[in-house]
Amino acid sequence: MTHVKSDPVTQADLARQRSRVLQYRDAKGVILLDILPQGQCINAARYCSTLDRLKEAIRRKRPGLLRRGVVLQHDNATPHSANLTQQWLQRYGWEILPHPAHSPDLAPSDFHLFGPLKRHLGGIAFETEDDLISELRNWFDNLDVDFFRVGINSLLSRWQKCVNLHGDYVEK
Template sequence: MSVLIENPAACEIRSVIRFLNARKVKPIEIYRQICEVYGQNAMSDSMVRRWVRQFNEGRSEVHDEERSGRPSLVTEELVHAIDDKIRENRRFTISALAMEFPQISRSLIHEIVTEKLKFRKLCRRWVPKILTEQHKTKRMGSALQFLTRYDEGGEEFLTQIVTGDETWVSYDTPESKRQSMEWRHTSSPAKVKPKQILTPRKMMCTVFWDWKGILLIDFLPRGQTIKADAYCETLRKLRRAIQNKRRGLLSKGVVFLHDNARPHTANVTKNLLQGFGWDVFDHPPYSPDLAPSDFHLFLHLKSFLGGQHFNNDEELKENVSNWLKTQAANFYEEGIQKLVPRYDICLQNFGSYVEK
């Protein structure tokens, strides 16, 4: 079993990226190899892609540009000492560390912890379900299937993916705790807000999309939920939309990705998709972290709806539809491309959930 190289210099990782990129290794494979050698926190997938772009554009320097200023108080011995203290007690606060190292400021300690040592303070996460070994095995199987298809087809495979899901949209959506944050002085009186109860006035919105953008938006009458017959009718609309908006995709072959909700896996739905001749990708159960609509599209949609109020069905549908249709072109492409590192991490984690 290989031993991870801890706390590598940034220039070392950049040199690895430059070397592998010169060997025509794909960015996702570069990221995977870096994780294997240096650990998953060494550099993010997006940062790897950014350095690949810079090297492709002609950059050859792997070191940071020189900066003027006073000599740094940060020494290798100090970094190792702070690292040892944190490993002794993972719940150390910055204030507690400052008392252990009174010769340096709290801001410098925070810089060492977050930038030099790459630590992040994380709490336990809510997960959809405690996965059994059977669930993890199925997730690993799906991840291996996806990555194999991607390795064979590359970016062309991603352009064939059509995905979608349903979500509730409400007349009144409370703003999130993060949205209510504001800059205030420490002496300012604390603001409070009551806990809001979700309004019963809501509609189910079904959205289908691909790497180019929205294909179909469909709303059910207020209060109704999706059933197999209604879902099949929506799929027929989707097929017509693909035919009109993505010329050649039906003949090239649609890779259809939706979750395993009951209306999606009903026999009538399976028969319809089989008649379409679509390649239905096997989505593992309890896996919203592998569903682009959940981890990307709806996450941003709910953020947009936070704190808003709508008076009627038409106003709600118009605002939701306008937001979906006016996102930048690369917004949807980014959502599809995120599937590659997510499935890769899922496989590396032996089927466990992928963090946000």
């Protein structure tokens, strides 16, 4: 990795990498699942397979959490709303936090994660994609547990505001 002065990392740069380093973390910052090798895309079958792996990771890493119930937040993308996915969620009794249409500002990654990440990566040029991924993993691994707790806990109030606004944008 080469540290040089360059243009800040753009939202497009982050979006290209977002699916490569998609991680499921709990409120304590524990990585539950790290998925999606390069060149693969998400469809309903792949998403259900990911949910199977997530369920197993929760069982291993957070014993007892499955018995207390899982609340999953995802948007209305086709793989999330497909019949196959809905059947999976019903079979395991996972609760889905309703997501008003066209409300990307409810994703903790968008309102809590990408600002600090963009600031961290600003001014760094990476020689390879692997260097970028390595830096992303390092940054995630060194975040304080409170970072994740604050992001997930603030979702509840943002979600309520969004519902009250009938899906309109939630500023803060």
